[in-house]
Amino acid sequence: MNSGTSSSNQSSNANPPSKMERVQKRPILERREVGRVVSEMPGPSLIVVAGIHGNEAAGIEGSRRVLARLERGDIGLRGELLVLGGNVAALQKGVRYQAKDLNRVWTEEHVRELRKKRELDAEDREQLDLLSQVEAAIGRARGRVHLADFHTSSAEGIPFILFGDTLPQRRFVRAFPLPVVIGLEEQVDGVQSAFWTKRNCVTFGCEGGQHDDPASVDALEAVLWIALRQSGLLRIARGEQLPELTAAENLLEKRRGKLPRMLEVVSRHEIAPEDEFKMEPGFSCLDHAENGQLLARDRNGEIRAPRDGMVILPLYQGLGSDGFFWGRAVTEARLLASEVLRRLEFERVLPFLPGVTRCKDDSSRLLINTKIARLYPLDVFHFFGYRRIRERGSELTVERQPG
Numbered sequence: 305m306n307s308g309t310s311s312s313n314q315s316s317n318a319n320p321p322s323k324m325e326r327v328q329k330r331p332i333l334e335r336r337e338v339g340r341v342v343s344e345m346p347g348p349s350l351i352v353v354a355g356i357h358g359n360e361a362a363g364i365e366g367s368r369r370v371l372a373r374l375e376r377g378d379i380g381l382r383g384e385l386l387v388l389g390g391n392v393a394a395l396q397k398g399v400r401y402q403a404k405d406l407n408r409v410w411t412e413e414h415v416r417e418l419r420k421k422r423e424l425d426a427e428d429r430e431q432l433d434l435l436s437q438v439e440a441a442i443g444r445a446r447g448r449v450h451l452a453d454f455h456t457s458s459a460e461g462i463p464f465i466l467f468g469d470t471l472p473q474r475r476f477v478r479a480f481p482l483p484v485v486i487g488l489e490e491q492v493d494g495v496q497s498a499f500w501t502k503r504n505c506v507t508f509g510c511e512g513g514q515h516d517d518p519a520s521v522d523a524l525e526a527v528l529w530i531a532l533r534q535s536g537l538l539r540i541a542r543g544e545q546l547p548e549l550t551a552a553e554n555l556l557e558k559r560r561g562k563l564p565r566m567l568e569v570v571s572r573h574e575i576a577p578e579d580e581f582k583m584e585p586g587f588s589c590l591d592h593a594e595n596g597q598l599l600a601r602d603r604n605g606e607i608r609a610p611r612d613g614m615v616i617l618p619l620y621q622g623l624g625s626d627g628f629f630w631g632r633a634v635t636e637a638r639l640l641a642s643e644v645l646r647r648l649e650f651e652r653v654l655p656f657l658p659g660v661t662r663c664k665d666d667s668s669r670l671l672i673n674t675k676i677a678r679l680y681p682l683d684v685f686h687f688f689g690y691r692r693i694r695e696r697g698s699e700l701t702v703e704r705q706p707g
């Protein structure tokens with residue numbers, strides 16, 4: 305039934321190496337396409353990009369397991385599943401990237417320039433090839449196209465989902481029994497998932513856990529099973545239980561533990577080298593913090609939690625301009641309320657607020673003059689999905705993803 309697979313993960317090794325060894329020493333990818341399953345029956349597509357950071361190979365391994373299972377041919381599929389390596393050359397070298405971060409270059413402007421460029425660096429070549437492979441998959445799709453972006457992190461932590469806050473993407477990510485972080489993707493410019501959202505794909509990202517932890521492979525495998533079901537590729541009868549899906553749900557539910565299912569980023573603690581920022585030890589990637597709790601120190605003294613909330617992605621190693629993100633759990637009621645208002649297009653009233661204008665060239669952007677509109681809580685904009693917030697002088701730009 306399924307044809308066109310090209311995964312190369314079926315070696316029959318008499319002495320299979322331990323999982324840990326497989327994550328670290330497994331060879332690498334020879335080419336971008338890790339595997340592809342095309343059903344005769346038309347349907348949606350799911351594209352997985354694993355390892356857009358070359359030191360994050362766990363998603364490739366997790367996807368290979370799913371491809372191997374599907375190749376047995378007893379699980380009904382419709383549409384197409386395509387698994388691609390992200391930064392292939394960097395994956396082969398085991399480094400995050402060579403010339404530049406391949407997950408910060410997906411802006412319209414950059415892609416336009418790239419297509420004209422003569423001298424290409426390692427990541428330019430990767431990006432052009434990824435672009436052509438994903439565009440080809442979109443071109444041959446026979447239904448809605450979904451794209452999953454698989455990562456791992458240097459710090460230990462519970463896997464979580466991030467996504468651009470559009471309503472179709474919200475609906476999609478609810479299927480995962482993991483913490484889902486709203487408003488994190490929008491904090492960073494040039495991520496590939498946002499680029500494909502603008503091209504009408506339903507996208508999400510997953511941080512699967514620590515780079516070399518075998519549990520990260522398990523988590524990303526589980527996420528892929530659930531994504532297959534949620535995107536509509538699995539042909540399963542009503543009431544039928546696929547053991548792989550049940551196992552995936554149990555595993556992720558267990559990993560989530562006591563963390564909330566939905567969280568939102570409220571603010572970003574931006575830092576510069578001269579701030580001498582130092583995070584307090586002991587926070588994991590997603591962690592509760594109590595009102596007044598010491599979070600970090602910098603040259604101005606202590607930084608304490610403004611209220612009860614969540615610390616998201618605290619900076620412990622390496623360089624970066626994000627000290628941490630501050631967030632909170634979101635209730636189901638609040639999500640529902642914002643969805644109803646967004647469906648009613650209530651945000652049309654926002655440009656009528658004093659000090660707020662809609663950007664002339666880009667209707668997904670609002671310009672806010674903070675001298676006039678200083679008192680609106682950013683919450684109002686968050687509520688309507690305007691989560692990308694940039695400040696320049698007294699002007700604040702808030703932007704949301706289309707859709």
Ligand SMILES: [Zn+2]
Pocket residue numbers: 356357360454455456
């Ligand atoms: Zn990554």
